[in-house]
Amino acid sequence: xxxxxxxxxASPVHRLPAGAxxxxxxxxxxxxxxxxxxxxxxxxxxxxxxxxxxxxxxxxAALWRQARAVxxxxxxxxxxxxxxxxxxxxxxxxxxxVVRLLTLVLAAAVVxxxxxxxxxxxxxxxxxxxxRLVGVRPARIGLLVAMTLRFxxxxxxxxxxxxxxxxxxxxxVRGPRALAVTVVPLLVQxxxxxxTLAEALDARGADSES
Amino acid sequence: xKTRDLTYIALFAAITAVLGLVxxxxxxxxxxxxxxxxxxxxxxxxxxxxxxxxxxxxxVLVAVGLPVLPGGGGGLAVFAGPTAGxxxxxxxAAGVIGAxxxxxxxxxxxxxAVVANAVGGIVVVYAVGVTVxxxxxxxxxxxxxxxxxxxFLIGDAVKVAIASVVAVQVRRAYPVIERPRRAxxxx
Numbered sequence: 179x180x181x182x183x184x185x186x187x188a189s190p191v192h193r194l195p196a197g198a199x200x201x202x203x204x205x206x207x208x209x210x211x212x213x214x215x216x217x218x219x220x221x222x223x224x225x226x227x228x229x230x231x232x233x234x235x236x237x238x239a240a241l242w243r244q245a246r247a248v249x250x251x252x253x254x255x256x257x258x259x260x261x262x263x264x265x266x267x268x269x270x271x272x273x274x275x276v277v278r279l280l281t282l283v284l285a286a287a288v289v290x291x292x293x294x295x296x297x298x299x300x301x302x303x304x305x306x307x308x309x310r311l312v313g314v315r316p317a318r319i320g321l322l323v324a325m326t327l328r329f330x331x332x333x334x335x336x337x338x339x340x341x342x343x344x345x346x347x348x349x350x351v352r353g354p355r356a357l358a359v360t361v362v363p364l365l366v367q368x369x370x371x372x373x374t375l376a377e378a379l380d381a382r383g384a385d386s387e388s
Numbered sequence: 389x390k391t392r393d394l395t396y397i398a399l400f401a402a403i404t405a406v407l408g409l410v411x412x413x414x415x416x417x418x419x420x421x422x423x424x425x426x427x428x429x430x431x432x433x434x435x436x437x438x439x440x441x442x443x444x445x446x447x448v449l450v451a452v453g454l455p456v457l458p459g460g461g462g463g464l465a466v467f468a469g470p471t472a473g474x475x476x477x478x479x480x481a482a483g484v485i486g487a488x489x490x491x492x493x494x495x496x497x498x499x500x501a502v503v504a505n506a507v508g509g510i511v512v513v514y515a516v517g518v519t520v521x522x523x524x525x526x527x528x529x530x531x532x533x534x535x536x537x538x539x540f541l542i543g544d545a546v547k548v549a550i551a552s553v554v555a556v557q558v559r560r561a562y563p564v565i566e567r568p569r570r571a572x573x574x575x
Contacts, residue, residue, distance in 0.1 A: 183453045244465040251470040282468040290453040290463030298452035329402030362557045372399040376392035
């Protein structure tokens with residue numbers, strides 16, 4: 179598993195603060211829906227491609243992978259429009275919707291590929307700042323993300339160990355039942371682990387931290 | 389919220405991420421990815437509040453650009469796509485499953501587990517997911533259900549069964565949801 183979808187480069191796009199890029203993405207997507215016309219949408223698509231491929235020097239594969247994920251839906255969208263509205267109008271309105279959606283997906287992919295996970299987490303913490311008023315501690319979000327990232331290899335390693343132990347006893351099961359017989363001991367093990375981790379954190383004063 | 393609640397929340401966000409790595413099991417023509425199993429387990433094991441927050445945390449991981457969706461997917465792009473509704477429904481689904489589970493906790497058995505997981509994991513997920521799909525793709529309700537719900541029904545039924553069996557056994561071995569306290573001393 180690659181560590182993140184971030185693609186390291188030394189470019190002006192990468193140097194922009196993550197918050198600014200997210201804000202631009204949000205404003206841009208609203209504008210794209212409000213000013214939805216062929217010249218605007220095609221211009222935005224060209225702009226996103228220029229910024230992503232030329233300015234940020236992202237590999238085309240990084241953008242293609244995100245576009246590929248929605249490709250079938252875009253095709254289906256076009257087909258539905260043609261069936262409902264007929265060739266001429268269907269291609270016009272449907273094509274516009276397809277290009278608009280593709281532009282949004284690519285723009286989001288550019289923001290993701292040019293912003294470090296840590297910078298994005300910092301933005302999330304800042305956005306959640308006002309929630310302090312209702313008793314949420316935004317600094318906890320970074321801790322939660324860090325704990326989750328640490329838990330991911332632990333959980334998959336424990337799962338592999340349980341499967342090995344069961345195979346060693348000759349009790350290998352396949353299919354959906356395999357999930358059930360692995361997941362129960364796995365959950366109990368990692369729940370105990372999470373409990374122990376909480377005690378360790380409390381012993382080190384995590385409870386009093388703001 | 390205690391530190392233990394935080395570690396449980398992080399744990400189930402991680403479990404959901406790991407389930408995205410499980411290779412898809414193919415039953416008939418439709419591949420089943422195991423990730424919604426994480427949604428059901430989070431609700432069934434942690435209860436409403438922590439289950440909701442665990443899946444919300446998982447969505448934060450997706451949004452900040454970690455490849456935790458099946459096939460290494462992730463990033464903001466998935467929230468602009470037509471399947472965003474399914475993702476956004478996950479915290480709600482886990483919350484609903486948790487709320488039902490907490491309500492019947494003292495007489496929780498396989499039957500109740502199936503009810504909770506089916507209502508949250510199928511009804512809630514499809515309601516939000518298919519609605520967003522229909523809005524984004526401009527489909528009628530019939531076409532949206534045919535493309536966004538029917539193909540996944542068998543797979544999701546299997547997942548409900550697995551999650552329910554697991555939830556009942558985990559409740560017996562290591563119950564996390566606390567018994568609702570009867571006010572024995574006060575009132």
